[in-house]
Amino acid sequence: MASTMISLASATPSASLSVQETLKGKTRLGSGSVSTLFNKEKGNPSNKKKSFGRISMTVAVNVSRFEGIAMAPPDPILGVSEAFRADIDVKKLNLGVGAYRTEELQPYVLDVVKKAENLMLERGENKEYLPIEGLAAFNKVTAELLFGADNPVIEQQRVATVQGLSGTGSLRLAAALIERYFPGAQVLISSPTWGNHKNIFNDARVPWSEYRYYDPKTVGLDFEGMISDIKAAPEGSFVLLHGCAHNPTGIDPTPEQWEKIADVIQEKNHIPFFDVAYQGFASGSLDADASSVRLFAARGMELLVAQSYSKNLGLYAERIGAINVVCSSADAAARVKSQLKRIARPMYSNPSVHGARIVANVVGDPALFNEWKAEMEMMAGRIKNVRQKLFDSLSAKDKSGKDWSFILKQIGMFSFTGLNKAQSDNMTNKWHVYMTKDGRISLAGLSLAKCEYLADAIIDSYHNVS
C-alpha cells in the first residue's frame, strides 16, 4: 500500500499527537519526505500559540488515496480461465474462453502465421509508428475479405475502414462514434449476447436495450420475438447483429430469416451494426460466413461492421481487427473515417503493426491465402467433429429420452447447453469443467478424447441439479 509521509518539524508534542489521533490509528512512525511543515508561524492551527522548540519526527500514513475504490468482480469469461489455472485436478477442462485448441488441448499457432512472420523478419521491416487509421495494406485487404474485392461498396470507395485493437477495440471505436454523432440513439443487442457488448456500450455511454434472440423451449432462435422487438424499437436505432456463429448461443438465422431481418431494419430506418468475430470459423468458408453482411450491403444500406482476427487467424494477443463503416457516398465515408481517427488519437494514438502485417501478408498473398483457408477448414472441421461426438455421447448415455440434437444445429466455436447457473456451477465444482455461468461451452477447447467425460458431467448436472 502506498503511504503518505508527513514530517513534523518545530512542532509541539501535542501537535504531533493530534495528527496521529486524527488519523485514527492508521499511522506509523517512519522516515520519508516532508509534506507538511509545522513551526511557530505555520503550525497546526489548534496549537499556534504554543511552541516547545524544534523537534522533528516523520509520520508515514498508510491510507491509500485509492481507499474508496472497491474490488471489481472477476470478468465472467476471462475469470473462468483464472479459476481453471488454480484447479489442480487432472480431469479439469477449460471450456470457458473461446480460444482454439488442438486435439491435445494445446494452443495453436497457424502455419501461415509463422510463414508470414518469417517473411516479415526476412524483409527487416521497421517499427515506425503507423498512421492513426492503421496499416494501409491491412485496411485494404480486410475490407475486401469482408465485402468481397469486387463489391460496389469497395469500388465506389464507400467504406471507411480503420484498423482497431481487435474486435473489442473496433466495437469500442464505433460505440464512441455513435455516442458523439447520434446522441440518444440506442443500440439493440441480442438477448443473450457476448458478455463484453454491454460493457462496451456502457463505458461509451451509449444506451442499449435487448431484443429477444434465444428461445429456451426450443434451444433455438426466437425469430418472431426478435423481429417484433426490432420493429418496436425507436426509429433510427442501431441493431447489433452477430455476422455469423452467434456468441454465446451458436444459433444463426437462416438466409431467409436474414432477408426478413434486413426488411424490418430497412422499414424502421435502423442502422445495422455487425460484429464479425468468426468469419471463416463458423462454416469453414470465409465467403459463406460474410454472406449476412454482404446481403445488407447489397441492399444499399449504410452499416457498421467490426472485424476480429483473434479466432480465424489465431491472433488473439496481437489485437488485430477493424471497424468498417459503409456510407452512401465516398464523401461521407471520408468524413466518417476522419472522425474515427479523431476518436482513436487521444485513446491510443495509433494501432500496433505486427498483427496488421501478418493479416496483410496472408490475405494479400494468393498462396498464403489458400493455405490459410485450408487451415481454417481444418480448425472448423475439428470443432464439428467434437460437436458430433459430444452429441453421440449424450444421446448414447442419457436414457431419459431427452433430445440433444440442438447441439448439432448450433454453429461455430460454442454450444449453448441450456444448463442454468446452478447446473453450470455443478459442472465446475463437481466435474472440474470450467464454463461460463450462462451454460455456454467452448467446443474449441474440447478434444474427442474428453467428449464422454463431458457428456457424463452434462447429464449429471442436467438431471440431478434443479
Ligand SMILES: Cc1ncc(COP(=O)(O)O)c(C=O)c1O
Ligand atoms: C461476439 C464477439 N465479438 C467480439 C469479440 C472480440 O474479440 P477480440 O477483441 O479478441 O477480437 C468476441 C470474442 O470472443 C466475440 O465473441
